[in-house]
Amino acid sequence: MVVAVTGLVLFIFVIFHMLGNLQIFLGADALNDYARHLDELPYLLWPARAVLLAALLLHVGFSLALANENRRARPVRYVHGDTVQASRASRTMVITGLVILFFIIYHLLHFTFGVTNPEFFHLTDAKGREDIYSMVVLSFQNGWIAGTYILAMFFLCLHLGHGVSSVPQSLGFSESSGLRKNFGRFGNLAGVLVFIGNSSIVLAVLLGKLK
Amino acid sequence: MKLDAKIPAGPLAEKWERRRLELKLVNPANKRKFEILVVGSGLAGASAAASLGELGYRVKCFCFQDSARRAHSIAAQGGINAAKNYQNDGDSVERLFHDTLKGGDFRSREANVYRLAQVSNAIIDQCAAQGVPFAREYGGALANRSFGGAQVSRTFYARGQTGQQLLLGAYQALSRQIALGSVKLFTRSEMLDLVVADGRASGIVVRDLVSGKITSHAADAVVLATGGYSSVFYLSTNAMGCNVTAIWRAHKKGALFANPCFTQIHPTCIPVTGDHQSKLTLMSESLRNDGRIWAPKKKGDGRKPSGIPESERDYYLERKYPGFGNLAPRDIASRSAKEVCDEGRGVGAGGRGVYLDFSDAVKRLGQDSIRERYGNLFDMYEKITGENPYQAPMRIYPAAHYAMGGLWVDYNLMSNLAGLFVIGEANFSDHGANRLGASALMQGLADGYFILPYTIGDYLARNGKGQAAGHPEFRKSESAVSSRVQKLLAANGRRTADSFHRELGHLLWEHCGMARNRAGLEKALERIPALRAEFWQNLKVTGSGEDLNPALERAGRVADFMEFAELLCRDAQARAESCGGHFREEFQTPDGEALRDDKNFSHVAAWEYKGESVDPELHKESLTFENVSLEQRSYK
Amino acid sequence: MNFKLKVWRQKDARNKGGLVEIEAKGVSADMSFLEMLDGVNEELIQKGSEPIAFDHDCREGICGTCSLVINGIPHGPERGTAACQLHMRKFKDGDTIVIEPWRARAFPVVKDLVVDRSAFDRIIQAGGFVSVNTGSAPEANAIPIGKESAERAMDAAACIGCGACVAACKNASAMLFVAAKVSHLAELPQGQVERGARVKKMVAQMDREGFGNCTNQYECEAVCPKEISVGVIAKMNREYRQS
Incomplete structure (x- = not known):
């Protein structure tokens, strides 16, 4: 239940984060303006960051603890195992989750703390704002960085596909099979949209559409 | 030995009330001083153990399965009767009593059957309160359906899984008592002997099937709820583990065995496919509500059922018994199927089968309706046969199903051995020579919930504490059980217990099955001892006695069937009349119906064990009927 | 062959x-x-x-x-x-x-192929029942139960307690078994009084027995011989949340 609730919080964040990022297509001005507005709302930004961090830690902590319990619940494995209907995504939640966790750390070091690529970090635009736009564009012109981001979004897509559709089940809202089916579709759709949305930025840069 | 059924005086309708007043009570504080053993955890055993626990007795309950929930009551499909008259179709306690007595062909005790009908209603109340999901009407009231041998709808059901749901109700009540500490449950424990000390049932010897340990348990009263013995036929609708061992051991310790030849052959089972078959699967009798039974008129008609025109089909039950039609009682429906097949009109491989056809019902009600009523049964049929019963009629044939006979008990459900109570299918009491559909669940729960808890208190109040485990009889029984286990393990011949069981079953089915005759029974009585002798010489059991050993378990049970089978045939031979499920070919009316001989056989035949190579002694409890007139059973 | x-x-x-x-x-x-x-x-x-x-x-x-x-x-x-x-x-x-x-x-x-499933029995003992003593039941038709409710209860009650759900679950979780009993009794008026306590006790016992956790992969449903739907798990999760 903790995993479901925190997962839901993180999912909502992912959506808003993506919507924010997509403003990049409106041009440098819009994006930088958005970033500045966020910075100008510290009484909102910091509590939100605190909640997100807490959610993340709880999500990861509980998930790993549960995964450990699950592993111990079957000390002798099947010699010949098989699977009937559990999706690949659902069976790889721990792996995709850990990959995403490492990605988040990298992503923060990259764009928030400016540790990995300090050369793009302190740029300012013509209006004297932090030039987020250039930072993003310059970063993704590097094939390695772009590839890492796209790959991470793929894992996130898988993780969300199963995770999002599980939330109503774990919270007890999907008693009917019709609802479960629809939540399942919604989860997959959400995963794919997040993948397309976020990757589109990287691809746009790579293909030279954003400069 | 004088058999005293201890039936209370007074008018039939007041007997049970009177008895309850006569019964001595144990005061609540004293109840916890008494220990009661309940062997078996089916409907009768679980309901008894739970109810006794609720009353405050210290109860130990034993079952050979890995969980109390797996007893074979779970497989009962169709339903449970009660005289609620919810359908306003003229039902009453009186009518349920009449139907049950008549269905049993007047070979049961009036007083017992009447009491059964009286408590039937409380069972439904109790089960509903436990959360048994009975079928309902749209308005929320309980639904009913009709069953064989009755012209009213009085059968309560939970899809085709009524036994399961009732058993789970009792199992849950039992689980509650286990959690409260009033009942201690021993699973994978098989009773292998009854301990009788100073003429009183004082405990049992059990073998732990996992560790092989043999231990004894002392108690103030012992309740056997170990089910029926139809598995003696090898192929039956019973579970693989069903056996006669517990009641047979009690019989050898002095308990009388009553009416062993009253065995029920169920008309609607899936036909045998080959020698490999280990059991037969029953299709609920409720199917006869909507299915029509027929066979081709022509002998050896090899056409597909759909290719046989209406005019060339013989709906023989409807033809012979227009009053009840396809809902004729089980014994009659079974025998009619046998007749048709004996005439060479049987269908399917081997010619031992008749059709059960739903095409009219599907036309009348639509496939969805039929699916809702019988979906799980249709699915089961398809799984087993690989044929789709929505498209082609089912093939059915009778199979051994239920044992009306069992240990003799008095009105208080106590055997002739003081302190030994027998309930459910294990006793002989209520069904006479034929049990009506949906009455087994009723009887098991009546005994366990509403009769035994009263009568056992009376016994304890009058007789006080029993023998302690230190009594030498306990050692004696334990060592007898041990040496028998050793003897089985030492057997090093060439045949498995299963192969002997199969041979014994064939022999019984042939000569003591749906129809019996003097010559056949004599033959069987000659061959059974020979087969038994071969069993002990040529049996092979592998493995050890110190762990889980299915081969050993099986061998022990088959050994008891080998002895019991002889008593079964002997009883069938002694009963020179036809009644209910016991059909002696020499005794039939001109049109082939069972011909009772009330003058000479209106009695319960109770057999006393006299020793290894001594003939058992027959005791008769005569049946008197004061409230019904004995009539030729007619379902025309 | x-x-x-x-x-x-x-x-x-x-x-x-x-x-x-x-x-x-x-x-x-x-x-x-x-x-x-x-x-x-x-x-x-x-x-x-x-x-x-x-x-x-x-x-x-x-x-x-x-x-x-x-x-x-x-x-x-x-x-x-x-x-x-x-x-x-x-x-x-x-x-x-x-x-x-x-x-x-x-x-x-x-x-060999025989396992000890007594953990299931202990879960039922923890609360999988309606506490009604023999004899204290009201007349059966006194409490009407809608047909649909009865059918849903029956769907859940059809569980045969075989344990295939645990065997199939990648986490060896017993959720389907426990949820089937919780749903069955929560669906019926007779089960209301102990509703909240029941789900808590049964889930606590399930955890004590060392089963794994549900990660919504639905393998249990796929192998259940009675085809009990994972909808009962959603229902139990709700019952648990509300208790």
Whole structure:
């Protein structure tokens, strides 16, 4: 239940984060303006960051603890195992989750703390704002960085596909099979949209559409 | 030995009330001083153990399965009767009593059957309160359906899984008592002997099937709820583990065995496919509500059922018994199927089968309706046969199903051995020579919930504490059980217990099955001892006695069937009349119906064990009927 | 038909087990899976070996005793079918069939293919009942129950307690079993009084037994011989949240 609730919080964040990022297509001005507005709302930004961090830690902590319990619940494995209907995504939640966790750390070091690529970090635009736009564009012109981001979004897509559709089940809202089916579709759709949305930025840069 | 059924005086309708007043009570504080053993955890055993626990007795309950929930009551499909008259179709306690007595062909005790009908209603109340999901009407009231041998709808059901749901109700009540500490449950424990000390049932010897340990348990009263013995036929609708061992051991310790030849052959089972078959699967009798039974008129008609025109089909039950039609009682429906097949009109491989056809019902009600009523049964049929019963009629044939006979008990459900109570299918009491559909669940729960808890208190109040485990009889029984286990393990011949069981079953089915005759029974009585002798010489059991050993378990049970089978045939031979499920070919009316001989056989035949190579002694409890007139059973 | 069986043999809970190859010859397509094993056991006994220990009883799919993982799937390849009702016509002549016991910490192996499922009984003992003593029941029709409610209760109550859900679950979780009983009783008016306490106690006992957790993969539903829907798990989660 903790995993479901925190997962839901993180999912909502992912959506808003993506919507924010997509403003990049409106041009440098819009994006930088958005970033500045966020910075100008510290009484909102910091509590939100605190909640997100807490959610993340709880999500990861509980998930790993549960995964450990699950592993111990079957000390002798099947010699010949098989699977009937559990999706690949659902069976790889721990792996995709850990990959995403490492990605988040990298992503923060990259764009928030400016540790990995300090050369793009302190740029300012013509209006004297932090030039987020250039930072993003310059970063993704590097094939390695772009590839890492796209790959991470793929894992996130898988993780969300199963995770999002599980939330109503774990919270007890999907008693009917019709609802479960629809939540399942919604989860997959959400995963794919997040993948397309976020990757589109990287691809746009790579293909030279954003400069 | 004088058999005293201890039936209370007074008018039939007041007997049970009177008895309850006569019964001595144990005061609540004293109840916890008494220990009661309940062997078996089916409907009768679980309901008894739970109810006794609720009353405050210290109860130990034993079952050979890995969980109390797996007893074979779970497989009962169709339903449970009660005289609620919810359908306003003229039902009453009186009518349920009449139907049950008549269905049993007047070979049961009036007083017992009447009491059964009286408590039937409380069972439904109790089960509903436990959360048994009975079928309902749209308005929320309980639904009913009709069953064989009755012209009213009085059968309560939970899809085709009524036994399961009732058993789970009792199992849950039992689980509650286990959690409260009033009942201690021993699973994978098989009773292998009854301990009788100073003429009183004082405990049992059990073998732990996992560790092989043999231990004894002392108690103030012992309740056997170990089910029926139809598995003696090898192929039956019973579970693989069903056996006669517990009641047979009690019989050898002095308990009388009553009416062993009253065995029920169920008309609607899936036909045998080959020698490999280990059991037969029953299709609920409720199917006869909507299915029509027929066979081709022509002998050896090899056409597909759909290719046989209406005019060339013989709906023989409807033809012979227009009053009840396809809902004729089980014994009659079974025998009619046998007749048709004996005439060479049987269908399917081997010619031992008749059709059960739903095409009219599907036309009348639509496939969805039929699916809702019988979906799980249709699915089961398809799984087993690989044929789709929505498209082609089912093939059915009778199979051994239920044992009306069992240990003799008095009105208080106590055997002739003081302190030994027998309930459910294990006793002989209520069904006479034929049990009506949906009455087994009723009887098991009546005994366990509403009769035994009263009568056992009376016994304890009058007789006080029993023998302690230190009594030498306990050692004696334990060592007898041990040496028998050793003897089985030492057997090093060439045949498995299963192969002997199969041979014994064939022999019984042939000569003591749906129809019996003097010559056949004599033959069987000659061959059974020979087969038994071969069993002990040529049996092979592998493995050890110190762990889980299915081969050993099986061998022990088959050994008891080998002895019991002889008593079964002997009883069938002694009963020179036809009644209910016991059909002696020499005794039939001109049109082939069972011909009772009330003058000479209106009695319960109770057999006393006299020793290894001594003939058992027959005791008769005569049946008197004061409230019904004995009539030729007619379902025309 | 002939088959090559790879059967898990294990002397007892203390010893380690392993797969042993055994031939099954002359098998008829009309045989049930367990009858095929009966035949193998007959031969083993005749050869002086111990038969394969496996749990079974009613052989009509209702007692829930049989418990074989066949080629990695509890109760084998046919949906909605217990192993005892699985017939050999579902296999191809010459197939190799791997047979293993239920595997879960809460279901220790007793011998060969036999496991100890008493954990399920203890979960029911913890609260899977309506506390009503014999004799204290009201008239059955005094409490009407809507047909749909009764049907839903029956859907959940159909559970046979075989444990295939645990065996199939990647996490060896018992959620489907526990949820089926919780749903059954929560659906009915008779179950209302103890509703909240029941789900808490049963879930607590389930956790004590060492089962894993539900990660919504729905393998349980796929192998359940009674095809109980994971909807009951959603219902239990709600019951638990509200309790």
